[in-house]
Amino acid sequence: MSGERAIASPWILSALGFQTRLVFAAVLGPYFLISAVRKIGGNTLSMGPDVAGTFLSFGAFYSFAPARLSAVSGDPAMLPIGVLIAVHGLVLAEGLLPVLLVIGFATRLAAIGLIGLVIITSAIDIFSHGAPLEVVGGLFDASPYDQILDLRLLWIMLLTVPAALGGGWLSIDGVLGTLGRRRRAEGPAG
Numbered sequence: 195m196s197g198e199r200a201i202a203s204p205w206i207l208s209a210l211g212f213q214t215r216l217v218f219a220a221v222l223g224p225y226f227l228i229s230a231v232r233k234i235g236g237n238t239l240s241m242g243p244d245v246a247g248t249f250l251s252f253g254a255f256y257s258f259a260p261a262r263l264s265a266v267s268g269d270p271a272m273l274p275i276g277v278l279i280a281v282h283g284l285v286l287a288e289g290l291l292p293v294l295l296v297i298g299f300a301t302r303l304a305a306i307g308l309i310g311l312v313i314i315t316s317a318i319d320i321f322s323h324g325a326p327l328e329v330v331g332g333l334f335d336a337s338p339y340d341q342i343l344d345l346r347l348l349w350i351m352l353l354t355v356p357a358a359l360g361g362g363w364l365s366i367d368g369v370l371g372t373l374g375r376r377r378r379a380e381g382p383a384g
Contacts, residue, residue, distance in 0.1 A: 211301070211362030214355040219296040222349060226308075230289030233257060245270045248278070250285060258284045258315075260322045287311050295356060298365020305357035309350050316346050 202210075231237060233254035235244030241253020248270070255263050255270045258281045266272035273281075287307055294304035319325045319342055331340020338344055361367040 205363075207359050208362030208364065208368070211356055211359040212298075212364045214352060214359075215296055215298060215301070215361065215365070218292070218352060218356075222352070223292050223296055226288055226292040230285055233285045233288070247271065248282065250281065254281055254285050258318060260318070284311065284314070295353075298361030298367050301356050301361035301365060301367050302358075305353045305355075309353050309357065312346050312349050312353070316342055 228239065232239045232241045233251055234240065234249055235251040236249075240251040242251050242256070244251055245255065250270075252270065255273065259273065259277050262273055262277050263270065270278075288311060291304045291307045291311065294300050295308065320330055325342060329341050331337060331343045333343055333347070363372075
């Protein structure tokens with residue numbers, strides 16, 4: 195060897211991106227999608243009654259803004275516009291970003307958005323819902339089963355692969371990238 199460092203081939207990196215998206219689809223995709231559907235009003239999975247003027251159920255506001263909801267005596271209509279926008283955005287992110295990640299469209303953006311969503315919802319669980327210490331858990335302890343710190347750190351690590359590598363060749367991003375390179379290689383038409 196001439197001292198050069200071996201770098202993984204593009205094929206291997208692409209396969210890793212696809213494999214990570216497949217694992218996400220199998221393990222975390224259903225969790226995020228069911229969680230989002232439960233926050234949308236008018237379906238059998240909805241958490242609580244529909245909230246007038248929105249497409250959300252009461253459960254969406256309880257999940258994402260419990261302290262603010264308590265401050266207005268449980269009436270989502272009385273929440274400030276910023277909180278309403280934030281809750282709608284979080285529900286949309288919870289339902290849309292997993293789909294984008296799995297199909298490999300805007301993969302890096304979807305993965306980064308999901309990392310942010312995991313961090314935000316973890317903070318809400320700990321600080322607003324007051325998750326007990328045994329649920330929050332601790333890093334570097336004897337229990338790998340803590341529902342917030344250990345588990346969600348693993349989720350974030352899984353999401354760092356598509357955030358760093360993108361969707362790979364077996365994705366909509368990969369197909370669009372290939373088409374774009376072909377078009378540039380052909381040069382301007384006419």
